[in-house]
Amino acid sequence: MKKLAVVMMLCAVLSMAGVSGCASGNGNTAKPSADSATPEPAGKEAEQDSETTPVGAEQENKSAQEQEPGQKDVTDQGSSSSGKEGAAADGKAAELQLSEAGKEFLRKMCYCLPEFSDPAEMDDEFWHEFIFLSYTGAWGDEEIEEVTREDLQMQEKVVKVSLEDMEAYVKLALGVDLPDYKPAFEDMSPGQTSCFYRDGYYYIGLSDFPDFTFTYQDGTLEGDDIYIVKYNTAFEGDENAGSVVFRVRPADNANGFVIVGKTVNR
Numbered sequence: 001m002k003k004l005a006v007v008m009m010l011c012a013v014l015s016m017a018g019v020s021g022c023a024s025g026n027g028n029t030a031k032p033s034a035d036s037a038t039p040e041p042a043g044k045e046a047e048q049d050s051e052t053t054p055v056g057a058e059q060e061n062k063s064a065q066e067q068e069p070g071q072k073d074v075t076d077q078g079s080s081s082s083g084k085e086g087a088a089a090d091g092k093a094a095e096l097q098l099s100e101a102g103k104e105f106l107r108k109m110c111y112c113l114p115e116f117s118d119p120a121e122m123d124d125e126f127w128h129e130f131i132f133l134s135y136t137g138a139w140g141d142e143e144i145e146e147v148t149r150e151d152l153q154m155q156e157k158v159v160k161v162s163l164e165d166m167e168a169y170v171k172l173a174l175g176v177d178l179p180d181y182k183p184a185f186e187d188m189s190p191g192q193t194s195c196f197y198r199d200g201y202y203y204i205g206l207s208d209f210p211d212f213t214f215t216y217q218d219g220t221l222e223g224d225d226i227y228i229v230k231y232n233t234a235f236e237g238d239e240n241a242g243s244v245v246f247r248v249r250p251a252d253n254a255n256g257f258v259i260v261g262k263t264v265n266r
Helices: 004-014 083-089 098-112 124-135 163-174
Strands: 141-149 152-164 195-196 199-203 212-223 228-236 238-250 256-266
Touching: 098 124, 098 212, 098 228, 098 238, 124 163, 124 195, 124 199, 141 195, 152 163, 163 199, 195 256, 212 238
Parallel strands: none
Antiparallel strands: 141 152, 152 199, 195 199, 212 228, 228 238, 238 256
């Protein structure tokens, strides 16, 4: 049984193009539909080896005159860290190596990551939404337990995530340290889907996502080592329901980048 307040919170974060609506909470966890394979658990997909394909290939026939001044296509040349040191030595922008695994990670962030443009915006509400949305869909083989919810008169299924795994996930995605955000079970509102911390673990209740799909569009250099990566949004047959725009910076991690901003265009 899912409560209206939490489902509405998911809708508010994920809704595009003014479309509202969520899958009903019926106790079954619905995976977000995708244009590619179902994602692995948070942070794990970037650890796997995957073949890379040229990024921006859909723009191969686009002439140099058609590109916006100061922009160039994101390139993909294998290793996510290759060429960075040389670029820095030459005084050039670090080159973003966006692999298929990296694009899949960003596609998942279309669902999970709240909008932000400045680290100062990462308040408790931001961290609550990011942690909750990252795990409530039970993306893969996470550890599932049950917690007693007297307010719901039921045993609620929750994903159990260690503090260490959460810290690593946040560092991989955003390049920052997870703050001391540890919401208590006792502080949750009555009927709220679980999102609390206890004895070294986060517990996130299972719930459904609206029927959005996100498809990689392109990536370009904005300037000062910042790249713009865009995803098109579709919702219930509407292929032009908006877009999601990430600002990313090349980084020496499994993805080859960290996210420094996200905007949802509705």
